[in-house]
Amino acid sequence: METKKLETGAAPQKLGEYLSRTREKAPMHAGHGAGGAQSVRKDDYRGHEIEIVTTYKILVDGKKIRAPLGVDAAGKVHCHSLPNYQTASAVDMVRALIDGFPEEFEPKPARRKSRPASRRKSRSAAKKGSKHEH
Amino acid sequence: MAVVRKKISQNADVRDQYIQSVQLLKKEASGRKTNEFGIPGAARSVSTYDLFVIWHVTAMMLETPPGNPAGRNSAHRGPVFAPWHRVMLMLFEQNLQRVLNDANFGLPYWDWAEDGDLPQQQQSAAAIWGADCMGGQGNPVTTGPFAFSQSDPSAFRVRISTNISGELRSVNRGLRRAFGVSADALPRTAHVTNALALSPYDSPDWDADTNSFRNRIEGWMNDDGVSATWLHNLVHVWVGGEMLLGSSPNDPVFFLNHCNIDRLWESWMTRNGRVYVPDMTADADLKGHRIDDPISSPLGRNATPREMLDVSAIYEYDALL
Ligand SMILES: [Cu+2]
Numbered sequence: 001m002e003t004k005k006l007e008t009g010a011a012p013q014k015l016g017e018y019l020s021r022t023r024e025k026a027p028m029h030a031g032h033g034a035g036g037a038q039s040v041r042k043d044d045y046r047g048h049e050i051e052i053v054t055t056y057k058i059l060v061d062g063k064k065i066r067a068p069l070g071v072d073a074a075g076k077v078h079c080h081s082l083p084n085y086q087t088a089s090a091v092d093m094v095r096a097l098i099d100g101f102p103e104e105f106e107p108k109p110a111r112r113k114s115r116p117a118s119r120r121k122s123r124s125a126a127k128k129g130s131k132h133e134h
Numbered sequence: 135m136a137v138v139r140k141k142i143s144q145n146a147d148v149r150d151q152y153i154q155s156v157q158l159l160k161k162e163a164s165g166r167k168t169n170e171f172g173i174p175g176a177a178r179s180v181s182t183y184d185l186f187v188i189w190h191v192t193a194m195m196l197e198t199p200p201g202n203p204a205g206r207n208s209a210h211r212g213p214v215f216a217p218w219h220r221v222m223l224m225l226f227e228q229n230l231q232r233v234l235n236d237a238n239f240g241l242p243y244w245d246w247a248e249d250g251d252l253p254q255q256q257q258s259a260a261a262i263w264g265a266d267c268m269g270g271q272g273n274p275v276t277t278g279p280f281a282f283s284q285s286d287p288s289a290f291r292v293r294i295s296t297n298i299s300g301e302l303r304s305v306n307r308g309l310r311r312a313f314g315v316s317a318d319a320l321p322r323t324a325h326v327t328n329a330l331a332l333s334p335y336d337s338p339d340w341d342a343d344t345n346s347f348r349n350r351i352e353g354w355m356n357d358d359g360v361s362a363t364w365l366h367n368l369v370h371v372w373v374g375g376e377m378l379l380g381s382s383p384n385d386p387v388f389f390l391n392h393c394n395i396d397r398l399w400e401s402w403m404t405r406n407g408r409v410y411v412p413d414m415t416a417d418a419d420l421k422g423h424r425i426d427d428p429i430s431s432p433l434g435r436n437a438t439p440r441e442m443l444d445v446s447a448i449y450e451y452d453a454l455l
Contacts, residue, residue: 073203080195
């Protein structure tokens with residue numbers, strides 16, 4: 001690769017253009033849309049066509065979470081919001097998600113309205129607690 | 135003339151230049167705003183440094199092919215892992231050179247296996263985490279050049295992250311790290327040696343379940359051929375915080391880790407030759423991973439895995455393995 005081409009391509013303007021163009025035309029994670037994550041595995045065995053469709057519905061504290069979990073041919077679970085992990089079970093992946101995205105599992109701040117003073121206290125205590133558990 | 139990439143722990147001048155140039159790129163406006171990348175909320179200026187964060191997340195969301203159950207994307211979980219990150223690092227290094235006004239600057243690497251050979255409890259006290267290098271851990275990090283300060287608007291801040299769905303979001307907070315929380319220890323020299331002994335660069339099914347050099351260094355499989363968090367992945371997970379996410383380039387240590395991975399790839403090529411698989415006879419399902427396919431980058435057709443095999447005119451390492 002020529003140094004000249006590298007220099008031109010490295011200009012922030014070029015990278016910015018490339019990124020906005022790419023994000024515009026690429027349908028970002030198809031299939032993960034409305035809260036569901038779906039994996040379709042296909043195989044042929046003794047002349048039979050196998051198709052396994054896996055959909056995850058995950059609730060944490062009763063609330064549906066929108067994490068794009070997938071399962072590969074070997075049955076390992078992956079999730080591109082935690083791209084450096086692969087787990088043997090979806091439960092392990094959800095545990096990792098709770099560690100990786102602490103804010104998304106904090107109680108809703110809207111509840112603050114009813115008991116403003118005590119709410120504040122318990123929130124910061126909960127935060128400290130989770131930090132230690134880490 | 136090729137620049138030389140050096141070990142960060144042995145080159146204080148390079149270390150200081152790295153820190154300085156990262157801070158400069160973080161402050162440099164790229165001319166783009168968040169809304170141009172579909173990031174919700176008020177439109178905010180995006181720094182040149184943060185373009186690299188967006189690039190990484192974008193590459194990860196481009197599934198190759200769309201909807202494949204292996205989770206293979208245009209930069210990870212497949213053969214293009216090593217060449218894609220080589221392109222990313224080369225463009226990043228060009229920008230560091232530009233803001234330093236020093237065409238001889240080479241991106242340093244973190245030889246993490248050296249730290250991995252230390253007893254587990256000493257690993258988080260290694261020199262790389264010193265206040266004169268990358269700083270320590272915390273939520274937020276409070277020591278070193280990337281320490282957070284609520285009252286100081288010029289302090290290092292994470293401005294673009296991903297949510298649980300993997301989508302880009304605007305944030306405004308300090309850098310996060312949590313050493314040894316999601317994984318006990320860093321990879322060791324023996325693990326690196328074992329990876330280098332694997333002769334196929336990659337092999338079918340070209341995914342996270344194959345026992346190849348690429349899959350071993352990317353870190354989906356251990357020395358026993360069993361699924362595990364290993365080498366590159368283990369470094370991400372051991373550092374924790376930002377490094378767990380698709381937006382992991384937010385932590386400047388990301389580039390030091392990948393520079394070391396690139397050094398391992400270069401070391402592997404001194405043993406096996408500048409070779410790559412799959413070639414263009416491979417199935418169209420592998421589009422984006424074959425030797426003459428364009429790599430997802432602003433370089434278009436000029437950057438393919440083949441073009442990335444010999445970059446010795448651009449940079450070299452002070453020491454290979
Ligand atoms: Cu990556």
